[in-house]
Amino acid sequence: MDDRAIVELYLKGDGNAATEAAMKKYGSKLRRLAFEISGDRQYADECVQDAFTEAWLGIPPNKPYDHLFPYLARITRHVSLDRVKSEKAKKRSAIMTELTKELAECIPSGESVEDEAAGRELKKIINGFLSGLAEDKRSIFIRRYWFFDPVKDIAKRFGTTQGNIRTILFRLRGELKEHLSNNGYEV
Amino acid sequence: MNAEDILFAMDGADLDQVKKAEEKRPSAIRRILPAAASFLLLLGVGFMVFTLANKRGGSDQTGTDNDTAAGVDPQMNYVSGTDNDTAAGLDPQMNYVSVTVPMPVPSEDDEVSYASMIASFNYDGRFYLCSDLIAWRDGLVGDKLIHIKQKVEELAKLKPGEGYDSTDIYALNGYDPGLVVCSVTEDHRIMIFMNPYGHTLWRGSDLFYERLGLTLSSGDDPIARVTYEDQASMLAEGLEKYDETAVYRLDEEYPSELSNFLLALYDADCLLHDGDLMTELHGDGHTQMKMTFEKNDGMRFILYVYDGEYAVLKGFPGVTFKFREPVRVKPLFDLMKERKGGYLGHTEDPRMSFDDCRNDPTFGAYMPGSLPEGYGFNYASALKNYDTEGRHISTKEIEIGFIKETDDGSADITLIYSPKSSLVMEWGSFASEFKDIEYFTEDDIIARTEGGRTEYYAYVTIGNAAVYVAISDGATKAEVFELVSSIGR
Numbered sequence: 001m002d003d004r005a006i007v008e009l010y011l012k013g014d015g016n017a018a019t020e021a022a023m024k025k026y027g028s029k030l031r032r033l034a035f036e037i038s039g040d041r042q043y044a045d046e047c048v049q050d051a052f053t054e055a056w057l058g059i060p061p062n063k064p065y066d067h068l069f070p071y072l073a074r075i076t077r078h079v080s081l082d083r084v085k086s087e088k089a090k091k092r093s094a095i096m097t098e099l100t101k102e103l104a105e106c107i108p109s110g111e112s113v114e115d116e117a118a119g120r121e122l123k124k125i126i127n128g129f130l131s132g133l134a135e136d137k138r139s140i141f142i143r144r145y146w147f148f149d150p151v152k153d154i155a156k157r158f159g160t161t162q163g164n165i166r167t168i169l170f171r172l173r174g175e176l177k178e179h180l181s182n183n184g185y186e187v
Numbered sequence: 188m189n190a191e192d193i194l195f196a197m198d199g200a201d202l203d204q205v206k207k208a209e210e211k212r213p214s215a216i217r218r219i220l221p222a223a224a225s226f227l228l229l230l231g232v233g234f235m236v237f238t239l240a241n242k243r244g245g246s247d248q249t250g251t252d253n254d255t256a257a258g259v260d261p262q263m264n265y266v267s268g269t270d271n272d273t274a275a276g277l278d279p280q281m282n283y284v285s286v287t288v289p290m291p292v293p294s295e296d297d298e299v300s301y302a303s304m305i306a307s308f309n310y311d312g313r314f315y316l317c318s319d320l321i322a323w324r325d326g327l328v329g330d331k332l333i334h335i336k337q338k339v340e341e342l343a344k345l346k347p348g349e350g351y352d353s354t355d356i357y358a359l360n361g362y363d364p365g366l367v368v369c370s371v372t373e374d375h376r377i378m379i380f381m382n383p384y385g386h387t388l389w390r391g392s393d394l395f396y397e398r399l400g401l402t403l404s405s406g407d408d409p410i411a412r413v414t415y416e417d418q419a420s421m422l423a424e425g426l427e428k429y430d431e432t433a434v435y436r437l438d439e440e441y442p443s444e445l446s447n448f449l450l451a452l453y454d455a456d457c458l459l460h461d462g463d464l465m466t467e468l469h470g471d472g473h474t475q476m477k478m479t480f481e482k483n484d485g486m487r488f489i490l491y492v493y494d495g496e497y498a499v500l501k502g503f504p505g506v507t508f509k510f511r512e513p514v515r516v517k518p519l520f521d522l523m524k525e526r527k528g529g530y531l532g533h534t535e536d537p538r539m540s541f542d543d544c545r546n547d548p549t550f551g552a553y554m555p556g557s558l559p560e561g562y563g564f565n566y567a568s569a570l571k572n573y574d575t576e577g578r579h580i581s582t583k584e585i586e587i588g589f590i591k592e593t594d595d596g597s598a599d600i601t602l603i604y605s606p607k608s609s610l611v612m613e614w615g616s617f618a619s620e621f622k623d624i625e626y627f628t629e630d631d632i633i634a635r636t637e638g639g640r641t642e643y644y645a646y647v648t649i650g651n652a653a654v655y656v657a658i659s660d661g662a663t664k665a666e667v668f669e670l671v672s673s674i675g676r
Contacts, residue, residue, distance in 0.1 A: 002363045002398065004387065066285075066389050069209065070202040078198055085191070096194075103190035122192060123199025130200050135207065142208035146197050176193075185188060 001025065003068035010059035018059075019052045026069050030076045036095050036148035037080040047083060051076040077146065095148050103145070103173065129179040133172070140165060141172050283389040286457045288505035290314070290384045293343035306378070307342050308335045308350020314342055315368060315380035317351075318502025323375045324485025329358035332368060356380070361484060366398055373607060373651055377485070381502035391508050392453035394500065399488055401449065401480055412481040413438040413445060415523050421477055435528035437478075437519070444519040451515035452490075452498060455508035464507065468493040476523045495520035539567040539585070549582040550604040553652045556676035558589060559666040565590040565599070586657070589670065598661030600670055607653045621646040621653055624675065629668045643667040649675045 001021045009018035030051065034044035054075045064071035084096060130138050140158065143149040151169075155162045291314055306317035310333050335350035350356075357371065358364045359379075366386070370378045388394055395401040400409050413436070420432045437445055458464075468475070478490045489501035495516040498508045510516050522528065539547075541564040545554050558564075565588040572581045585604040590597050607621075622631050624647045633644045643659040645667055654674055659667050 002365060005365065064202070065387065066393065067202040067206055070205040073205065073209075074198060074202065081195055081198075085195075099194060100190045103193050119192075119196065120199075122188065122196040126193065126196045127199040127201060130204055138204055139208035142197075142200060142205055145194060146200055146205060146208065180188075 004065045006068060007059060007063060007065050010056065011063065015056040019056060022055070022068065022072060023048075023052065026072055029069070030072055033073055033147060034076050034080040037077065038084055039094060039096065043083060044080070047080040048076055050079045054079065073147075095150065099145060099148065102169070125180065125183045125185075126176075128183075129176055132179075133175075137168060137172060140168055144169055283456060285387050285389045286459045286506060287387040288384050288459070291343035294341060306351040306380070307345065308356065308380070309345040309347050310335070310356055310368065310382075312347055313365065313382040314345065314384055315356075315382045316342075316502060317378060318367075318381045319379040319487060319489065320372070321377050321379060321485065321487050323371075323377060327360055327485045328369060328371060328377060329360040332356045332358055332364060359486065361400065362486070363398055375651075376606070379486075379502070383503040383505045386506075388457040388506060390453065390457060391455035391498075393457075394503070394506075395449070396453050399486075400482065401452075401488060409482050409484070410438065410480055411483045412436060413478060414481070415476050415478045415528070417477075417523060417526065418475045421475070433526065433530065435523075435526060435530055437522070437528045440528055441519065441522055444522060447515045448519040451510050451512050452508065454512065455498065455510050458507045458509055460505045460507060464497075465499075468497060474520075474524060476520065478523075492516075492520065539569055539587075540564075541567065541587075543567065544569075544585055544587055547582050547585060548579070549606065550585050550652050553604065553649050553654060553675045554587075555589075555602075555670055556673040557669075558673075559591070559600075559662075559669045561591040562589045562598075562600070562666070562670070563591070564588075588658075591662075591666075593661060596661065598666070599658055600656060600662045600667060601658040602654055602670075602674075603657045604652050604654050607648050607651055621648045621655070623647070624649040624672075627671065629664065632664055632667055632671075634664065645671045647671055647674065 006018050006021045006025070009015075009021065027048065030048045031041075031044050034047040034051075035041060038044055038047065051072060055072055058075070062071065130141065133141065136158070140154060143154045143157065144151070149157075151162050151165050155165045158165070308315055333348060333356050335348055335352070335354060335356060337351065337353045338345060338349035340349065354370045356368050359367055359369050365382065367379060367381050369380060372378055386394075402409055414434050415437060416432065416434045420434065423432045467473070473494055475494075476492045478492060480488045480490065482488075490498050491501065492498045496510055496513050498510070499506075500508075541554075544567050545551050547569065567585060567587040569585045570583040571579050572583055583605065586601060587604070588599060588601040590599050627645070627647050631645065635642050635644065640660075643656065643662065643664050645656045647654050654671070656667055656671065
């Protein structure tokens with residue numbers, strides 16, 4: 001079933017059929033994303049279930065005809081990260097730890113952003129950073145820090161070496177640091 | 188702020204960017220090269236479909252009441268980033284304008300229209316047009332969807348379950364039946380039908396990547412072969428000058444240029460069919476290429492590329508794709524203009540004997556069993572389909588002539604053989620003029636008199652073949668009947 005038909009099912013109120021179709025089409029990819037974040041299969045399954053519930057509630061008003069997978073993935077990602085955070089590091093995958101460490105190289109540890117408005121502002125700034133990147137670099141950054149892909153998978157996807165990907169990511173983290181600094185963050 | 192906050196804040200990434208990151212593929216093609224069958228295409232259909240889109244007013248009449256009534260959103264020309272999007276909590280960062288291809292509009296008179304010339308049918312309220320005829324491939328044809336009943340009618344007036352012929356329609360495994368389905372011809376080939384109406388597209392990837400699977404993925408390498416021919420070759424094929432046609436292969440020698448082309452195609456803007464634009468692009472001073480993408484699953488898609496700036500998918504005439512970055516297309520387009528790539532041989536065999544014809548794998552069984560008194564074999568030529576290793580795998584057409592010496596010169600009868608499925612592909616319901624040879628009588632022979640001479644024509648089908656008398660010069664009706672009646676006996 002194509003994405004538009006699935007979204008139409010949501011919009012018609014047939015959430016069960018829509019969820020079933022979306023789960024069939026994207027379930028495995030979403031479970032993988034949740035697993036990369038949580039490192040726990042049971043958690044991953046629960047996160048994906050929660051994500052589908054949220055998606056059901058979110059369509060309408062959202063109509064992600066053209067972005068069903070990114071839409072579901074964003075919810076899954078958010079739900080998974082929230083659960084990891086609430087577990088206070090008890091459930092945390094190796095890659096989550098690895099990514100946090102990578103980013104900590106250029107983002108010195110500080111007080112977590114708890115304020116919702118500040119969180120929204122940070123998202124906006126990050127988005128601005130991504131929008132300013134060349135498409136290939138942006139995609140590599142997103143694969144690493146949005147999809148939590150291992151470097152070897154990114155290298156395979158982009159047809160290049162792991163070393164090249166690591167170098168690109170290192171430089172991008174530096175650019176991110178500068179971007180944050182330019183936007184008033186002390187980094 | 189800490190590193191974890193950054194990971195959380197990555198949620199703010201535009202979904203369009205996330206989608207692009209999901210689509211990104213390596214630039215090198217992995218080569219898995221099965222010996223895919225090399226069938227040359229029937230050139231005219233794509234242009235007929237263009238013509239239809241124009242004549243039926245389908246693509247030009249957007250946002251009409253008919254569209255709404257058909258359950259399809261009228262063309263919205265919906266620009267993203269509107270207040271609605273923001274209010275909905277989505278920030279899709281669309282730099283793209285969507286188009287929705289309007290449904291065909293029924294004419295107001297009862298006249299049988301041009302639409303009936305193309306094999307078409309209505310399945311579940313959607314209108315499908317024949318777009319291609321491909322070789323059989325195990326595993327490609329899926330479940331039966333519907334049996335359609337024959338109805339000679341213009342496209343937009345066909346009701347669900349009505350179509351060009353009485354036949355079963357099947358899903359194609361791995362493809363959305365809302366877009367593409369198939370039937371199976373008697374000679375065991377797959378006739379592809381596309382529904383080009385009612386779809387909403389934002390950019391090229393919505394069709395080529397998401398729904399047709401034209402990707403250079405490292406995972407499953409769906410593309411087996413990419414070939415092209417230029418305008419001169421297409422024209423030669425149309426004029427039946429087959430020795431002047433030339434098809435070249437791209438993927439083996441130019442994977443990088445091809446990869447960039449596909450990525451540019453994904454990013455292309457979608458424009459609703461514009462007759463003026465297409466007329467201009469087909470005019471002087473413009474360069475057109477026909478690219479054929481053969482997939483490992485046996486599917487094949489044909490793309491017409493104009494000046495390296497526009498592209499149209501055969502069978503999907505309502506949308507023209509405009510490359511945002513022609514500079515990414517130019518290297519490949521320049522290669523094609525120079526006829527670079529692996530040359531694939533042409534298909535004409537002009538010197539066949541009668542025995543060669545009798546041994547032909549496609550039509551050999553349908554040669555005349557006997558000849559009218561005084562007639563003998565004169566000549567035969569064939570258009571043969573070869574695979575990439577040069578093996579003759581099937582025959583597209585045989586022309587065979589018979590001659591008798593007479594007091595005032597000679598009498599000729601010439602038969603043309605082609606696959607029966609080609610008739611439907613080319614002529615739609617008009618193929619019904621052909622009669623099964625079991626029911627063929629002398630009364631079915633058509634006489635045409637001009638300049639004091641009478642010529643006779645006959646149209647029959649037998650097994651997988653359609654055979655017709657192309658020329659009967661000086662022959663009698665009885666002789667034509669005798670020759671045709673002996674076909675396959």
